[in-house]
Amino acid sequence: MSGAETRYAIETLLERKRDGGELAEDEIRWLIAGFVDGRLTRAQAAAFLAFVFIRGMSEDEKVALTLAMRDSGEVLSWNVDGRVVDKHSTGGVGDKVSLVLAPLWAELGACVPMISGRGLGHTGGTLDKLESIPGYRTDLDTDRLHEILLDVGCFINGQTRQLAPADRFLYALRNETATVPSIPLITASILSKKLAEGIDELSLDVKWGSGAFMKTRAEGQALADSLVAVGTGAGVHTRARLTDMNQPLGRTIGNALEVEEAVACLKGEGPEDLASLTCELIGHDPEEIARARQVLDRGGAYERWCRMVRAHGGDPEAPLLGGGCAELVVEAPADGTVTRCDAYDLGRAAFLLGAGRRTASDPVHPGVGLRLHATLGETVVAGQPLATVYHADRGLDAALALVRRGFAIG
Incomplete structure (x- = not known):
């Protein structure tokens, strides 16, 4: 195709999307391929994102975008007996569900090829947690992952560069162009990676509240509905559960603490x-x-966990990394009931201590974080511990202020 013809095609497609029109599946695939291979410019990709952000997408367009992004790289295939399943959470504070779910689901007979990510900001990342286990590798190649799936029934690994490269490109550009909070773009980003795992079934944990990306229940429901419709439209049995992230999940926040x-x-x-x-x-x-x-x-799933950890090179019996942190207890200032145990404030406190990262290349400290001794609705007396802060002489004063603000006693 000549340069003139290419330019004419991209202008036509962008103009149609700008004016609220619908793009066909082959047109969306052409756009995504062009963004990835460089035939189309970053400016054109930015315009596409902006027009989607403003105009939205139909269900057919969202399915087409998701599949085009999935097919921009390798789509895994496992050749195993039984259901191939996975779970995705939209991110929260204290969310260590994947660590429990993968071996439990495998123990129940499913095959669980879980591709996970790292934390960014106040939300924790599954890979960061696993890397607090001595020797655990999250960068295994596909051949080794296939061996683990056949032998153990589950793995938890990082995304390879061959999986959904279109998402890496567009995700970075969404950050640069203020187009992150778009349900069609969020939907395609999440599902393109998950569908590239070669799964039959996907269970979604869509969180809403102070510690989640979606702040209201209505926003969370809208995202859940979109994810289920597009996942189903792409041929994967998809279901979603809406969960409250106004308070942390469990009693720990931080990498080794959550493991x-x-x-x-x-x-x-x-x-x-x-x-x-x-x-x-x-x-x-x-x-x-x-x-x-x-x-x-x-x-019943603990031994399956140990087998998975060993298959990834880790030692499930060894002390977790990051030990030796100093401890400081935050106490209840008065008698009463805990009326606030805010996920954002407490997650942000753990982040300032070093449990999270500002950019993808930042290191994290495996041992710092919070252990909660009281949570929403519980009765406390003055002087009773609310939380233990594990720190390594970084960000302590600011973190303590957030912990104290994160609790309210009424």
Whole structure:
């Protein structure tokens, strides 16, 4: 195709989207391929994102965009018996569900090829948590992952550069162009990576509240509806659960601290909210949820966890990295009931201590974070511990201020 013809085509497509028209599947595929291989410019890609942000997309366009982004790179295939399933969370504070869910789902007979990410800002990342386990590798190649899936039934690994390269390009450009909060673009970003895993079934945990990307329940519902419609339209059985992230999940925030709590849950000793949500994300119906809970409560998935960790090169019995942090206890200032245990403030506090990162290249400290001793609705007396702060002489004063602000006693 000549340069003149290419320019004419891109201008026509951009003008149509700018004016609220609909793009066909082959047109969207042509755009995405051009963005990835450089035939189209960053300015043209930015214009496309802006017009989608302003005008939105139909369900057919969202499906086409998702599949075009998925097909911009490798689409994995596992050749295993049984259901190939995965779960995705839209991000929150104290969210260590994946660490419990993958081995539990595998113990129940599913195959779980989980591709996860790192934390950014106040939300934690599954890979950062796993890397607090000595020796655990999150950069295994596809051949090794296939071996682990056949042997163990689950893995949790990082995204390879071959998976959905269109998403890496567009995600960075969305940050630069203030087009991040767009439901069509969020939907395509999430699902293009998940569908590239070669799964049959996807369970979504869509969070809303102070510690989530979607701040209101209505925003969370809109995203959940979009994700389910597009995932289903792309041929994957997709379901979503809307969950409250106004308070942290579980009792720990921070990388090694959350691994410790996840392991306790796998031994049948974890906090109720973590155990309940994990089983609800696995189950299609009350009977399946109850079966998952029985296995979890008796510690039936713990050995599967150990096998997965060893398969990734880790030592499940070794002390977690980041030990030796100093500890400081924040106490209740008065008698009463905890009326606020704010996920954003507490997550931000852990971030300032070094548990999170500002940019993708920043290091994280595996040991810092918070352990919560009281949470929403619980009765406390003056002087009772609300939280233990684990720190390494970074950001302590600001973090303490946020912890104190994050709790309210009424």
